[in-house]
Amino acid sequence: MANIREVANKAGVSSATVSRVLNNAHAVTENTRQKVEQAIKDLNYEPSMLGRNLRNSESRLLLVVIPNFSNPYYTEIINGIEDYSIEQGYNILLCETDSNPNRENIFFNMVKNKLADGVISMDPTVNMDKLQELAEKHAIVMCSEYDEQERIPYVAINNERAAYKVAKHLIRLGHEKIALINSDEKFLYARQRRKGYERALKEFGLPIKLEWIYHTQGLDFQDGSQAMRKLLQLEECPTAVFAVSDTIAIGALKEVNVQELKVPDDIALVGFDNISFSNMTNPTLTTVAQPMYQMGKTAASMLINRLQGQKVDSVVLDDELIIRESTLN
Amino acid sequence: MANIREVANKAGVSSATVSRVLNNAHAVTENTRQKVEQAIKDLNYEPSMLGRNLRNSESRLLLVVIPNFSNPYYTEIINGIEDYSIEQGYNILLCETDSNPNRENIFFNMVKNKLADGVISMDPTVNMDKLQELAEKHAIVMCSEYDEQERIPYVAINNERAAYKVAKHLIRLGHEKIALINSDEKFLYARQRRKGYERALKEFGLPIKLEWIYHTQGLDFQDGSQAMRKLLQLEECPTAVFAVSDTIAIGALKEVNVQELKVPDDIALVGFDNISFSNMTNPTLTTVAQPMYQMGKTAASMLINRLQGQKVDSVVLDDELIIRESTLN
DNA sequence: TTCTGTTCTGTAATCGTTTACAAATAAATG
DNA sequence: CATTTATTTGTAAACGATTACAGAACAGAA
Numbered sequence A, B: 001m002a003n004i005r006e007v008a009n010k011a012g013v014s015s016a017t018v019s020r021v022l023n024n025a026h027a028v029t030e031n032t033r034q035k036v037e038q039a040i041k042d043l044n045y046e047p048s049m050l051g052r053n054l055r056n057s058e059s060r061l062l063l064v065v066i067p068n069f070s071n072p073y074y075t076e077i078i079n080g081i082e083d084y085s086i087e088q089g090y091n092i093l094l095c096e097t098d099s100n101p102n103r104e105n106i107f108f109n110m111v112k113n114k115l116a117d118g119v120i121s122m123d124p125t126v127n128m129d130k131l132q133e134l135a136e137k138h139a140i141v142m143c144s145e146y147d148e149q150e151r152i153p154y155v156a157i158n159n160e161r162a163a164y165k166v167a168k169h170l171i172r173l174g175h176e177k178i179a180l181i182n183s184d185e186k187f188l189y190a191r192q193r194r195k196g197y198e199r200a201l202k203e204f205g206l207p208i209k210l211e212w213i214y215h216t217q218g219l220d221f222q223d224g225s226q227a228m229r230k231l232l233q234l235e236e237c238p239t240a241v242f243a244v245s246d247t248i249a250i251g252a253l254k255e256v257n258v259q260e261l262k263v264p265d266d267i268a269l270v271g272f273d274n275i276s277f278s279n280m281t282n283p284t285l286t287t288v289a290q291p292m293y294q295m296g297k298t299a300a301s302m303l304i305n306r307l308q309g310q311k312v313d314s315v316v317l318d319d320e321l322i323i324r325e326s327t328l329n
Numbered sequence C: 001t002t003c004t005g006t007t008c009t010g011t012a013a014t015c016g017t018t019t020a021c022a023a024a025t026a027a028a029t030g
Numbered sequence D: 001c002a003t004t005t006a007t008t009t010g011t012a013a014a015c016g017a018t019t020a021c022a023g024a025a026c027a028g029a030a
Helices: A004-011 A015-022 A030-043 A049-056 A072-087 A101-112 A128-137 A159-172 A188-203 A221-233 A246-258 A292-307 B004-011 B015-022 B030-043 B049-056 B072-087 B101-112 B128-137 B159-172 B188-203 B221-233 B246-258 B292-307
Strands: A061-066 A091-096 A118-121 A139-143 A154-157 A178-182 A213-215 A240-243 A268-270 A287-289 A315-317 A320-322 B061-066 B091-096 B118-121 B139-143 B154-157 B178-182 B213-215 B240-243 B268-270 B287-289 B315-317 B320-322
Touching (some): A015 A030, A061 A292, A091 A101, A118 A292, A154 A292, A159 A240, A159 A320, A178 A221, A178 A246, A221 A246, A240 A246, A292 A315, B004 B015, B072 B292, B101 B118, B139 B292, B159 B188, B159 B268, B159 B287, B159 B320, B213 B221, B221 B246, B292 B315
Parallel strands (some): A061 A118, A118 A139, A178 A240, B061 B091, B139 B154, B178 B240
């Protein structure tokens, strides 16, 4: 691969001029521009990002940190991030931490090393202190999860309100025994959704029974199945279940089927996230749709704006309750 | 962030020595090594990848090209790739082409630009000519899809044999009217799987009816639903359906449910890929498991070996038919 | 002491760009 | 034509690392 000097030689100009053509600067004659462009074509030249990045000390690479690839929750967000980034001439580096601090370190070092310009963190298990420290010198945006002290700009939905809407929807359908399958409350969203759930129950004078609040270990299908199994063993069985993620809800649904009960007749079921599968289950799953793609785009634009020196503020987007067969009637 | 010269100053040595400490070369006194390491700590120094990469003209970044993020098929493969790569000191850049040649170009240019060292391509829609051209000067490995002329090393399963096994399984269950929901036969795997399907039918003296071979437009749920709808409208309805992907099979299952028929009693159903959701459907889905994680790991090791100058050969891994409820009895 | 051989360290070039500054050329003005 | 001004181009110094080469320091041998 030819370099800029060879192009310059071939075109009979200096490398500075070639660079100017490349970055379509103003001060270059039509004549020389053409010579240079011809030489570029002849030599099949592509400017080296490595050299350019070193000089400009930017990499035009954005880190997107997620806990793991297998969670379908992230896919649409990532699409949004990627579309916007590419449009702006940035590429994204998708980083899976597996909630492993070592991995996290590797990625953070890439930022310190200038191998990446900024970070969009979607990892709920991220080490907040380290992230804060990184944020002092580097551009960081959080997406969907965020820091309660709000020192890092984020884009998210109002989880408390969304959960409140879900619970209210179930109450309106006549349910009085509403269980919550929550994930670990070390996650902010889990705490917030529980709050919304409890607010609705209180508002309608329903009791908050601790045995109806189940905490799963993880976020896989089997965590949902297991949770539902426990709930169905209770002497006072709930008639509706709100699971804080679709994967959990789908696992729960599976368990209901296994026990030959019917959703929604015996148990109404609501998930969260509107992953694509949630519309393929039998019955289809009522869920909360977050504006994933929009969140991704917003996060990317916030990050890129920050990189360009602007101040950016956090954004809270609207969610939407999608009512399907699992809560009909 | 401090640079190498500042560290050198602080430690009272030259930058060359600092570099030697960094790359733990032999020729450095214990005494000076300690001074340097102290200085590195004091200044909180991290070597700049940008500088290092430029000098070494490598980026230790691997491109992983997939058609889109939303396809769960790829997640485990990517896990395998990433685990192995990180272990070897490489990072991966996940690239979604959306089957858009422009995107593809951007990514290929990154390789030409030395922004990435090599490519693992899993995009069935990739422009083979361009990939071939790129492969002349750069390290490229294909995963799961590959070039029939086999000029680029690949890792894959034997699709023909896998499809043959599926069809044989259905035949053994007594089915004689077996439909195939295939994707577009521009994809190699689609052609191969069809071959295997037809070989089994022939072998057992069953007719190959063209109306039982349906080609979907895409790979989404609705493509499967649509295909199944068509098949169920036939005057001579198949009693078993083999869909070449789980997503399609799940869409098909949905349609069977909608029409209030039963799987497997009215229609047996087999998918392909063993995505995690295939075990959560009702009934659970018989499918073919590819050794995803292993494929990913293998692809990564092949690529890294190539980068280190070794010759590598293509690898064909074993698949496994996983029999579940959708083909019981 | 002088010489040889080893081991450690420093100098300076290099990778491929961009850009401040200077120089050259062209255009405009009196 | 000389002079000023505007425009285009070239020179050379960065950016931050690595490394061939040379030089320094030291030890051991004669």
